[in-house]
Amino acid sequence: MTDLFGIPLPALLSQLLLGLVNGSFYAMLSLGLAVIFGLLNIINFAHGALYMMGAFLAWMGLEYLGLNYWVMLLLAPLVVGVLGIFIERLLLQWLYKLDHIYSLLLTFGITLVLEGIFRSFYGSSGQQYAVPDALQGATNLGFMVLPNYRAWVVVASITVCLAVWALIEKTSLGATLRAGTENPKLVQAFGINVPRMITLTYAGGVALAAFAGVLAAPILQVTALMGSNLIIVVFAVVVIGGMGSILGSILTGLGLGVIEGLTKVFYPEASSTVVFVVMAIVLLVRPAGLFGKEK
């Protein structure tokens, strides 16, 4: 058998692939954060809680209403998006003129409230969500057996990420969005409703988090704290990619998933910290992040 650094090649390949699966989640979550940061200039700490809500909505849809996975994959992001509209209109919009720290504290508070609600209703050991029938089973790739559902996660998230990227970079709507980021006053002078655009961007960003949550539900136990476990890493991903960079956050998300996967083979104990080590190095060398521009 071929070896690479003392690790059999098939083992290495399988870890790379698994890293890509995890990277897909990082990419989707950090993309939402980057879009929100780009336009609203706020750090949305509630992102993890809204991801958790997405997973819970999927579970609740099946448990109480009999709605299957595919329906909830569309419905959960919509519901969370609407919630996002309320959060932005009722709470966040008053804070844009203030220091970043206020919106950060507010969204952190929202996280605590949401997590508290779900924990008090559903306890802490979580709910079980089954893999949808169409994606049951696994495929033998030769070097590893890949569960079909994991393959679907990669495909779905990369598709969504690319769609969002195309929407922002390649359409006229996206052009207005980007212009709004640069100079909101001027864009408003052209008769474009910038506050509404901001609201919808926030809704879109958090809907992405909910989408990721539904994707995660069959893999992870659905618990109130599932977002908190992930969100810190995702923040590091955003910092590494560069705040507000769309393509940057997608590529960094996938890339760091792979780096983390490799660390799990070579030195498993460090797998939870490797992302932060990379972050520290990137901040030293390129303070604006790999894809960010100095302002």
Place this chain on the structure above:
Amino acid sequence: MTHTFKRLALASLTLCAATAGLPGTAQAQISGDVVKIGFITDMSSVYADIDGAGGVEAIRMAIADMKGMVAGKKIELIYADHQNKADVAANKAREWIDTQGLDLLIGGTNSGASLAMAKIAAEKKKPFMVIGAGSARLTNEDCTPYTIHYAYDTVALANGTGNAVVKSGGKSWYFLTADYAFGASLQADTATAVQKAGGTVVGSVKHPLNASDFSSFLLQAQGSKAQVLGLANAGGDTINAIKAANEFGVTKTMKMAGLLMFINDIHSLGLKTTEGMYLTDSWYWNQTPEARTWSRRFYEKMKRMPSSLQAADYSAAMHYLKAVEATKTDDADKVIAQMKTNKVNDFYAKNGEIGPDGRHRHDMFLMQVKSQKESTEPWDYYNLVQTIPGIEAFTKLADSKCSLVKK
């Protein structure tokens, strides 16, 4: 000037209050005319389901069964959430003992928190009954005359599962271990039990605490070709590891052995995912008619069946209250002596004995998770594989590292 006066007045008031709370006046055998039980556990985080609010309810049931009175005085319960922080637990314990006239401290989940509280209880000479924490240190290196470790410990879990699984044919083991003190000691204790029973340990992988993705670690485990995968972790980590093991087909080639699992974990994972798993527990709600009766009462209140910890919460509080009733005092030394000389006999434990090291030795049970077909009602999850006598399950007195044990 008035400010200084106020402060002085306050200080003297506090002093008065403190002395009033002191036990020892000849007539009053029950300090403060009330028997106060304090319960500190994880009420809101990862371990809240296995103990938490259900634990509070269990202790309330014990008080209700005493009709709220012991030795002619009222019984009171106070409780707090330690948020899995040892310093919060220790501060709360100290505050209650100093200002609330606490008579018994019951410690819930989290070994770090319990080790910290044990020090405070010993310093203040108050009985401390540990239920949810698993570290065997509590009655070995860190034993005190005031600590009673009631429900289970890592040694008992390791002896139960490690030994029995090897005897049922699972000779070679691979460990998936949470990378902190508890995980390491659980792995070490189990590895010893496995080797003693004639098994081998082929390897292990350490994962960070609260790791959300276990697929990489499981592939490494699968690559080891061991027969048994020992899960030396707890709570959400165990649950996510088992889920991923099913997804990647690891369960087809390896037997899973959960080293610290509670019925709530099985409940939330479902039988389809956990079928055939081995685990050791100190009690199961469906094991005897008495246990069933009590559990149905608990179910009425909490809408779920009690875990072994919640049953132990009741049993411990009851054992204490009976000792107070018998001695007619809440004096810590007298009550503890009474608890140690009288065996525990209730729906939780039969002939349980509390040794000089503070270890409550009672039977432990090796369980195997039922298949969906075998399970006839909700929460009907276990088949009893083997009863492990207390004397074999826990550290033997002769092997104890506790300085209080005379050898």
